[in-house]
Amino acid sequence: xxxxxxxxxxxxxxxxxxxxxxxxxxxxxxxxxxxxxxxxxxxxxxxxxxxxxxxxxxxxxxxxxxxxxxxxxxxxxxxxxxxxxxxxxxxxxxxxxxxxxxxxxxxxxxxxxxxxxxxxxxxxxxxxxxxxxxxxxxxxxxxxxxxxxxxxxxxxxxxxxxxxxxxxxxxxxxxxxxxxxxxxxxxxxxxx
Amino acid sequence: xxxxxxxxxxxxxxxxxxxxxxxxxxxxxxxxxxxxxxxxxxxxxxxxxxxxxxxxxxxxxxxxxxxxxxxxxxxxxxxxxxxxxxxxxxxxxxxxxxxxxxxxxxxxxxxxxxxxxxxxxxxxxxxxxxxxxxxxxxxxxxxxxxxxxxxxxxxxxxxxxxxxxxxxxxxxxxxxxxxxxxxxxxxxxxxxxxxxxxxxxxxxxxxxxxxxxxxxxxxxxxxxxxxxxxxxxxxxxxxxxxxxxxxxxxxxxxxxxxxxxxxxxxxxxxxxxxxxxxxxxxxxxxxxxxxxxxxxxxxxxxxxxxxxxxxxxxxxxxxxxxxxxxxxxxxxxxxxxxxxxxxxxxxxxxxxxxxxxxxxxxxxxxxxxxxxxxxxxxxxxxxxxxxxxxxxxxxxxxxxxxxxxxxxxxxxxxxxxxxxxxxxxxx
Numbered sequence: 367x368x369x370x371x372x373x374x375x376x377x378x379x380x381x382x383x384x385x386x387x388x389x390x391x392x393x394x395x396x397x398x399x400x401x402x403x404x405x406x407x408x409x410x411x412x413x414x415x416x417x418x419x420x421x422x423x424x425x426x427x428x429x430x431x432x433x434x435x436x437x438x439x440x441x442x443x444x445x446x447x448x449x450x451x452x453x454x455x456x457x458x459x460x461x462x463x464x465x466x467x468x469x470x471x472x473x474x475x476x477x478x479x480x481x482x483x484x485x486x487x488x489x490x491x492x493x494x495x496x497x498x499x500x501x502x503x504x505x506x507x508x509x510x511x512x513x514x515x516x517x518x519x520x521x522x523x524x525x526x527x528x529x530x531x532x533x534x535x536x537x538x539x540x541x542x543x544x545x546x547x548x549x550x551x552x553x554x555x556x557x558x
Numbered sequence: 559x560x561x562x563x564x565x566x567x568x569x570x571x572x573x574x575x576x577x578x579x580x581x582x583x584x585x586x587x588x589x590x591x592x593x594x595x596x597x598x599x600x601x602x603x604x605x606x607x608x609x610x611x612x613x614x615x616x617x618x619x620x621x622x623x624x625x626x627x628x629x630x631x632x633x634x635x636x637x638x639x640x641x642x643x644x645x646x647x648x649x650x651x652x653x654x655x656x657x658x659x660x661x662x663x664x665x666x667x668x669x670x671x672x673x674x675x676x677x678x679x680x681x682x683x684x685x686x687x688x689x690x691x692x693x694x695x696x697x698x699x700x701x702x703x704x705x706x707x708x709x710x711x712x713x714x715x716x717x718x719x720x721x722x723x724x725x726x727x728x729x730x731x732x733x734x735x736x737x738x739x740x741x742x743x744x745x746x747x748x749x750x751x752x753x754x755x756x757x758x759x760x761x762x763x764x765x766x767x768x769x770x771x772x773x774x775x776x777x778x779x780x781x782x783x784x785x786x787x788x789x790x791x792x793x794x795x796x797x798x799x800x801x802x803x804x805x806x807x808x809x810x811x812x813x814x815x816x817x818x819x820x821x822x823x824x825x826x827x828x829x830x831x832x833x834x835x836x837x838x839x840x841x842x843x844x845x846x847x848x849x850x851x852x853x854x855x856x857x858x859x860x861x862x863x864x865x866x867x868x869x870x871x872x873x874x875x876x877x878x879x880x881x882x883x884x885x886x887x888x889x890x891x892x893x894x895x896x897x898x899x900x901x902x903x904x905x906x907x908x909x910x911x912x913x914x915x916x917x918x919x920x921x922x923x924x925x926x927x928x929x930x931x932x933x934x935x936x937x938x939x940x941x942x943x944x945x946x947x948x949x950x951x952x953x954x955x956x957x958x959x960x961x962x963x964x965x966x967x968x969x970x971x972x973x974x975x976x977x978x979x980x981x982x983x984x985x
Contacts, residue, residue: 380834381826388619391800395793419612422800426618426833427609430841433834434579442835443577444889448931450575465576472584476605483603508605537670537938 376436376514383429387422394418417496424494424504431511438469438518441533462532463523470519473512480508561855564589568846578892579835582842586849596852601845608844609837612796613719617840618833619799620710623780623806624666625829630810630817632777633675636661639767639774646761649751651684652697653744659701660740663708665780665802667715669890669927673702673935677942688757691943692953693750699939699950700957701743703924706890708736710784710802712836713923715795716894717916720843721902724913725795726788727985731913731975732920733785735968739921742960750956776809789982836891843895856903863904873908874969877901877915878922885926889934893926894919910972913985917975921961921968928958 394415400406437443450461487502494504526532564585571581590598627633640657644650658676666672677698684694706713709729718725750756762770780802787798810817817825850856863873884893898919905915927935930951940950968974979985 377827380830381823384618384622384826384830384833387615388622388800388803391615391619391797392804395797395801423610423612423615426615426837427606429618429830430609430834430837433830434838437831437835437838440831442831443579443838444835444892445575445577445581446572446887446932447575448887449573461574465574465580468571468574468576468584469580472580472587475587476583476601479598479601480605505606536941537674537934 373439376432376439380429380433380436383425383432387425387429390418390422390425420494420496424497428507428511431507432514435511435515435518438515438522439533440535441522442535459526459530462526466519466523466526470516470523473516473519477509477512477516480505480512484509560589560593560853561858563593564849564853564855572887578888579839579842582839582846582896586842586845589849594852604845604848605841608841611719612794613715613725614837614840616710616715616725616796616799617712617836618829619796619803620667620712620715621833621836622826622829623799623803624668624671625825625832626803626806626810626817627662627666627777627780628671628675629821629825630806631814632665632774632806632810633658633662634679635770635774635814636777637676637680639770641759642762642767642770645759647748648758649689649693649747649756650759651680651687651689652693652747652751652756655680655684655694655697656701656740656744656747659698660704660708660736661778661781663702663704663706663711663736665710665777665784665806666705667710667712669703669705669924670934670938672705673698673938674942676702677939681939681943687759690756691945692949693756695939695943695945695950696953696955696957697743697747698942699935700928700954700961701740702935702939703927703961704736704740704743706923706927707732707739707917707920709733710795710799711920713890713894713920714916716836716840716891717898717919718795719840720847720895720898721912721916723916724984727913727979728916729785729788729795730979730982730984731917734978735917735921735964735975738967738974739961739964742964743957746956746960776813780805789984839892839895843892843899846896847899850899856900859900860904860907863908868908870908870910871970873904874910874918877905877918878965878969881919881922882925885922885929885932887932889932890923890926894923911976913979914972914975918968921965925958925961925965928954928961 397410397413397415401410450458453461484502484505487505492501493499494501522533567588568581568585571584572578586601590596590601637654637658640654640661641651644653644657647653655676658680659672662672662675681694681698685691709732711732714728714732715725717723718728783805784798784802787793788795793801811819881893881897884897901915902912906912927933930936930947936947936950936954940947943950976985
């Protein structure tokens, strides 16, 4: 139950941040265009969106950190599987588990370093240049995202240990496209 | 010595099949913990500041635009249009495939997206019209590789970001080689079809062509928005990418109506997870190149090359061989992010234009995408065509040969890539 909520929150967060960052940049472009027109100038020139770029970058960094954790769960992170596919099943299993534990180890170390860094910043009143939000809050994505990713690695390792199943991402599968590819309308009216 | 240790550790970790991003990160950590005096806390900061760059953000936006376009019927209208133009020639549907891939490549930045978008519609249609399966799979899997050469290209953005080169100039540099490669692939297609007497389709009338063009114009406008916008100085590549994403959303949902509003969260989630994966490799590649620089490895290699009086000709050959070999084990983005920061200082030292190097690397990545064991285009193509991987490997050989010839041309005729950016005064 708790896991289901966590999964959903993760998905909503990264999809939402993706959409929001795109819109922020798009609006800032429209704003810059609009201000060039005399009719719109009086309405637009009081609106300052110089912070748009910084906001979009921060949103996308947060998206990247949590998305990386989501990617562990869905198996999207690419690795070199040329060698391990030639191993015997038993040693293949051990090698893959080793890889997953290395992932957990790395993200745990990074998360801890990030946490120390955030704690160090917390006492200061350092803020970001344009938005002037506290820096510690912005950097919070490193410990949170990394620990979540560490948890996902352990989760995947546990499932793999029990069931031999790894999450697998298929880049060729796109929902909504004709799976058996039967699309008669394509060759055009002039052929029918 | 340190270089050997670093690379040995990196390859050892990679071969266990763990994510490339993790192997990069762990190598850096292991090295910093044991061997150097670089303060380890600076690593934590780098994980954030490595991404704190507006140029990098073009990548998620282009991926989002590409995800909308792949699902939204844009490809189908482009195929419709190119089919109406060339399908009465020998191998007509194959030629239409090359042209559609080139067009789709000009609005989306990834090869796999191009193969999926064009292949899933065109491959079955070709089989239905009596073309052998191998022919269709061969054409589309290789032509799809145009996706990373013809701008916008995620690979070129990655190169621009990791070497501090102008993304706009790189995009312009990709156009001419992209067109030439498309023509070469089309010639191979035409020749095979002519030799084997593959079916031709009836010629479309001009009014049908015009109708197909009018349908496809919404998608084609993206080329104008992205390239025109960047070249005209209207916006930066990142802003162009965000605008393209919003535009792609608009046409697929409201103009072509092939995507329901309720499907949009799924698209966002797909694009976000793909972007996050790439951004995670970037973060760790930044750490890795930080380690390389602090150990002065590229400088040492450059000095070695200069000492040996390695000629430009030999240097480029070696670069190609290394990149082609790397293409046998790794995916393009990872190769590029690891190799670009190493090759860039060497190349500038020996007198290779950075923009030329970028295009050269992109073409190498294209070749890597089209042959086993890791050529993603082949896997995607085999999934769509329902063919075994060894069968499709043979199927792509004629086009792969053309690509290798093209690689030699790009390598030794730098003017091919540099002419357009020079003419436009961008470089």
